[in-house]
Amino acid sequence: MRQIIWTILCVSLGTAHTASAKSAMFNQKWQLPNEVIHFETLSSDSNITISTSTSLLKTLAINESKESRSPASWFDWVPTGAPLQAAPAECDAHLLEQRLLSLPKSNDNLFKYEIDNYFKLCGAALSLRNGHNFKALIEGVTTKYDFQDHPDIRSVRFYFKTGETNKGVLALKKDGRPHPLIVVKCGIFCDAEADATVRVVLMHLFDESPFHVLMIGNHTGTNNINSNGRVNIGGFYEGLELFSIGHWAKSKSPFKDFISEVHGVGISLGGSASLFASLYNEYNLLNQEKVFNSFIAYCPVVRLKPALDHLFGDKIRKALASQVIWQQMLSSYPYVRELQNEIDPKHRPESRRFPEILGRLALSFLSRFHPMDFVAPFQGLLIDEASDLWVANDFLKHAQEVSTPTFVWASRNDPVVEARENTESLYRYLQTSPNKAIMTYRVPYGSHCAKSVSYNWDSISTILRSYFF
Template identity: 25%
Template sequence: MVSRFIAVLVFICCCVSSANAVGTVELSALNESNWPGFFQEGYSHSTPSAQCDHQAFAEFIRSKRSLTPAQISRRLQAKLRACEPEVLYSTPNVELQSYVSLKYPIHLSQQVHRVVIQLPNGRIVKGSMGFQKSRDPRPLMVVRCGLFCEANNLFTTNALIMRFLEEGPFHVVVLESMTATDYIVENHRLSLGGLYGGREVLEVIQVLKDSDYGSLFSSFHVHGISLGGNSALMAAVYASQNPDRFPKISSVSAICPVIDLEGSISGIYHRSLVNQISTRMTNSQLHEVYESVDYLNQNYSPSDFDDLDSDEYMQLISDAAVDDAKNLTEGGWDLAPFKGEEISTRYDFYRASRMQDLQKYIKIPTYLFHASNDKVVLHVDNFKKMQESLEARPNPYMSLLQLERGDHCAFGMAYGWNTFSTIQRELLLREAPEMETVAQEFEVDRISEGDWFGGSYDLGEGESFARYSFHHSPGDLFVELHLKIFTTGDSDWSPRRYLWKCHEKTPSMAPSACYRTKEVRLSLQKLGLDAAAFDNKQSSNQLERVLNVRAFLGNRQKATIIGTSDYPEVLSIEFETLKEEFQARFEH
C-alpha cells in the first residue's frame, strides 16, 4: 500500500466544473512551462546544530501553543537571531536570484489544476489549485500573488504549491494578481487592489465554500505575497470587522507584504534598481490591455505610453486605480471600517490601504514575514511602519517576523528551504486546530540496502553526524540517504588534517575539509512506496523534498543524531491528519 505521507494524489472528480447560484469554479489542465532554473531538493545548505535545525524550530513552535501570535513572534525572533550564524547561506545577495531560478514541472502533478473562478458580480479570477489526496476535509490556503503575477506555472506559484500542498496539509489555490494582464483584460479594469483587493479574496472563498468542492475544506486561511500581501491584510480587516458577511477566516499570513501601498508603488517606479524593469513591464502591459480598459482608451492613445517617464507612469496607474475605486464605492462602500465612504481622490485611495493605520481592526491571527534587505518592498517604507504602529498600539493578533536576509520573498534561499518551510508551516498549523501532526516510523536497518552498520562505516574518534539529506532520481527503486560526518583534524578520516585545525571548529561552523559523506540506499518498497509513482522529475523531486523537510533521523529514544556519533536507528516521517473529534463534525 502506498504510504499516506507522500503518495501522489489521483484526485477523481465527477466533473471539472462546479456551479452554484453565486459563482462558478472550473478546473482544467495546467499549461507546460519551460522555465529555466534548478530544482529545490529541500535540504539545508548549511550544517546547523541540533538546536538550530528545522526540526528544532518545529518543536520550538509546537511548545508555544498557548502564546498569542505577537508573543510567539518575539520568542521566535530571538531564536532565529541566535541561530542565524549557523543557518544563513554563506553567500549573501543571491537569495532573490536563486528564488526566481526555482524550477518545478508542476504540470506533471496530478494534484494541481488550472482554475477559473467566476464571482457573483461577474468578475473572473484565474489561478492554480491543488488538492490533498485525502478525501477527509483539509484546510484551504487561498493565496494572492504579487505585482503582474499571473499565478500560472512559474516560480512563485510553484514555491507555494511545494510548501503548502506537498510539504503541508493544505489544499491551495493561488490567485492571479489584480495587476495581471489576463485579469485586466477579462474584467476590463485596471487596479492595484487596495480597498477591493481583500474583499475579492473573501468573495473567492465564499464561492469555493459554496461549490461542490466545499466539503473538502475544514477551515479557510489567507496568504499574500508582496502586493498580494496588502490584499491579504485587507481581507483580515474585512473578515474581522464584518464576521457575518464572509466565511470564517482562521488565519492570515504574508511574506514580504506591501504595508503602505503608495510608498511601495512610488518606490518601484523611482528606485534605480527596479524602475527600469517596472516601467518596461508597465509599458508592455498598457499596450496589451488598452482596448479592454475604458479609462485608458478614453484618456490616452497607445503612442502616449511610450513617452511617459517614471512619475507619469505612477500617475497613470494611480489615477486608473482611483477611477476603478470611485466606481466601486459610488453610493458608499458597504463594509466596515469604510462603510459609507466614497473614493474620489488619490489621497482617498491610498489612505484606505495603509495597513499600518488599519492593523488595529484586525482580530484574526496574522503572521507577517519580511527581510531587512528587501530591495523591492523596502523595510523603511513598509515593515518599519507596521512595527512603529504596533509599538504605539499593540495588537496581540499580529505576528511580525523580521528576517535579517531573504531579499524579496526568498527566505527559503537564505535560511534553508527546510528551515523556512518548517517555520511557516508550524506557525499556520497553530491556527488549524482540526489537524494533528503524526509520524510514520521505520527501523533504518530494515529499510536500508545491505548491512551498513559497523566495519568501514564506523565513526572515528572525534567524529559526529553534522547533517543528513535525501536524494532520489526518477524511477529509482531506492532513495539515497547522505550522511555528512564532521571529522576533527585528529581523525584518521581527515585527508587534510595537516591544513585544517578541524578540532578547533564545531560541526556547524567548519570548512568543507572537515567533513566526509557516507551514502546509504533506502528501499522505497520497504518504505511502503511504489517506485512507479515517482518516475518523472516532478514526483521524484516531491519525494526527496518532502523527506528533507518532514523526515527525522534519531535513535530509539527519538533523540536526533545531529551532533552525536549515534547511528540512526529510526526514520520518522511526519504528516498531518484530521483529528478524530473533528471527523464526525465534518461528516455531518
C-alpha cells in the same frame, strides 16, 4: 469635506460603520459586491508562460547583483525540500518544528519568541550561502516545478457577480479527510500561472504540508487585466476578493466538506490583500463565525502609495520597473478603454509618473461602485479622487481593528517593497499602539520574498507550516 458630508448622510440613514459599531454589525445582513457566482476547473494549459512578475524580479536581481554574473547561476533549479546547506545540529528544522508545535495554539508572543531565538542562534549560519546578496532573489525566481503536471493540482477560474473573472491554482489532498485550506494572493503581475510565487508556495504549503492550497491571481496580472478590461491595484479591493473566495470556499464550494478551517496568505503586493482581508474578516461573519482563522502577510505592501513611489523612483529600479509595466500596458492597450484614454503607446511616460497613472486607472475602476456596495468597515466610503484611493489602500489606518491572528513577515534587505514606509512603519505604529493580534517579524535577509533561499529551505517551510497549527 466631501467625505465628511457623505459620512454624515450615511450616519443619518443608519448605514455608516465605525470600529466602535463592530459588534452591532455582526448581526446585520451584508452582501459581497464581488461574490463568487461560478467556478470551473480548466484543462491543462499548454500556453502557460513565464509571468511578468518573474521577469521583473529576475531582471532586478541580475542588474543589482554585485557578484559575478555567471549565467550558470540563472538556470532553473528544482528544490527538494532538503536544507540548502549544512547547518549546526541545534539549527535542525525538525527541532524547531517540535518547539513551535508544542506552543499553546494562537500564542503569537511565544511563537515570535521561538523564531527570534532561532534566527539569533542560527541566522548567520543559515544565510552564509547567499543570504546577503541578490543571488537569493535570482534563485527564488528560477525555481523549477511543473505543477501543472501534478495529478492533484488544477488550474481554475472564478466568476464574480461584478462580471469579473480571475484565474487560480487549486491543490487538494485526495485522502478523503478534512484539511486546512490556505487561500493565497500572489504578487504584482502574477496571473497564478508559471510564476515563481506559485511554485514556491505550492512546494511549501502543499507538497511539504498537510494543507489544501488555493492560489489566486493578482489584479495586476496581464491576463487578469485583459480578461476584465480594467486596471486595479491595491489590497482594499483585492483583499475583498480574497475574503470573498475564502467565504465561498467555506460555504459553497464543491470541496467545502473537506475543509477543516480557512487561512489566508498574501505575497508582496498580495500581502496588502491579506492585510485587508484580515480587516474584512472582523466585520463580515459567516453563521456568526469568522471566515478565516489566521493570516500571513509575506514581504507585504502595507501602504500602497509609498511602495509604488519607491519602486518607480529609486535608482536603477525605476528604469527596470517602468520598462516592465510599460510593456504590460502596451500588451493590454487593446483591451482596456481607460488605458487608451490614459497613455500614448508611442511615448513612454517618465518613470515617476507611473504611480499617478496606475492610481487614475484603479480609481476609474473603483468609481464604478456605489459607496454602499462596499462591505464593512468601508460601507459608505466614497472613492472619486486619487487621494481617496491612496487612503483606502493604507492599512496602517486600520491596524487597531484586527483581532484575527496575523503574521507580518518581512526582510530588512528588501529591494522591491521599501521597508521604512511599509513593514517598518507598521512595526513602529504597533510599538506605540499595540495590537496583540498582529505579529510583525523582520529577518535581516530575504531579498524581498526569497527567504526560502536566503536561509535554509526547510527552516522557512517549517515556520510557515507551524504558524497555521
